[in-house]
Amino acid sequence: MPQLVLLKPHTHAGKTFQVGERLEVDAPTFEWLLSQGITRPDVPPQKSVSSTETAAVNLSHPSKPIKEPKP
Numbered sequence: 001m002p003q004l005v006l007l008k009p010h011t012h013a014g015k016t017f018q019v020g021e022r023l024e025v026d027a028p029t030f031e032w033l034l035s036q037g038i039t040r041p042d043v044p045p046q047k048s049v050s051s052t053e054t055a056a057v058n059l060s061h062p063s064k065p066i067k068e069p070k071p
Contacts, residue, residue: 002030003042010038 001024010017017023022042033039
Protein backbone atom coordinates (compact mmCIF):
# COMPACT_ATOMS: atom_id res chain seq x y z
CA MET A 1 0.00 0.00 0.00
CA PRO A 2 1.29 3.48 -0.83
CA GLN A 3 2.56 5.63 2.02
CA LEU A 4 2.16 9.39 2.08
CA VAL A 5 2.82 12.50 4.16
CA LEU A 6 0.06 15.04 4.72
CA LEU A 7 0.60 18.58 3.47
CA LYS A 8 -2.72 19.77 4.93
CA PRO A 9 -4.85 18.63 7.88
CA HIS A 10 -7.12 15.78 6.76
CA THR A 11 -9.74 13.43 8.18
CA HIS A 12 -9.32 9.84 7.05
CA ALA A 13 -11.48 6.94 8.26
CA GLY A 14 -13.03 9.19 10.90
CA LYS A 15 -9.70 10.23 12.41
CA THR A 16 -8.17 13.71 12.04
CA PHE A 17 -4.53 13.84 10.97
CA GLN A 18 -2.25 16.88 11.09
CA VAL A 19 0.31 18.24 8.63
CA GLY A 20 3.42 16.03 8.47
CA GLU A 21 1.71 12.87 9.67
CA ARG A 22 2.22 9.72 7.64
CA LEU A 23 -0.57 7.49 6.36
CA GLU A 24 -0.77 4.25 4.44
CA VAL A 25 -3.76 4.09 2.10
CA ASP A 26 -4.96 2.11 -0.90
CA ALA A 27 -3.85 3.18 -4.40
CA PRO A 28 -7.07 4.98 -5.45
CA THR A 29 -7.16 7.00 -2.22
CA PHE A 30 -3.47 7.79 -2.60
CA GLU A 31 -4.03 9.11 -6.15
CA TRP A 32 -7.04 11.17 -5.06
CA LEU A 33 -5.18 12.74 -2.13
CA LEU A 34 -2.25 13.59 -4.42
CA SER A 35 -4.54 15.15 -7.04
CA GLN A 36 -6.16 17.31 -4.35
CA GLY A 37 -2.78 18.60 -3.10
CA ILE A 38 -3.39 17.14 0.35
CA THR A 39 -0.39 14.82 0.40
CA ARG A 40 2.95 13.94 -1.11
CA PRO A 41 4.51 10.49 -1.44
CA ASP A 42 6.47 9.41 1.63
CA VAL A 43 10.09 8.96 0.62
CA PRO A 44 12.05 6.93 3.16
CA PRO A 45 15.26 8.65 4.23
CA GLN A 46 18.41 7.26 2.66
CA LYS A 47 21.08 6.11 5.06
CA SER A 48 24.28 8.03 4.56
CA VAL A 49 27.46 6.01 4.90
CA SER A 50 30.50 7.69 6.37
CA SER A 51 33.99 7.01 5.06
CA THR A 52 34.77 5.20 8.33
CA GLU A 53 31.84 2.82 7.78
CA THR A 54 32.88 2.30 4.17
CA ALA A 55 36.43 1.47 5.23
CA ALA A 56 35.13 -0.97 7.84
CA VAL A 57 32.97 -2.69 5.24
CA ASN A 58 35.86 -2.90 2.80
CA LEU A 59 38.18 -4.33 5.46
CA SER A 60 35.66 -6.92 6.56
CA HIS A 61 35.51 -8.31 3.00
CA PRO A 62 39.06 -8.26 1.65
CA SER A 63 39.52 -8.86 -2.04
CA LYS A 64 41.14 -12.02 -3.34
CA PRO A 65 44.96 -11.93 -3.34
CA ILE A 66 46.54 -11.23 -6.69
CA LYS A 67 48.51 -14.17 -8.07
CA GLU A 68 51.99 -13.29 -9.23
CA PRO A 69 53.16 -14.68 -12.55
CA LYS A 70 55.48 -17.68 -12.52
CA PRO A 71 59.14 -16.92 -13.35
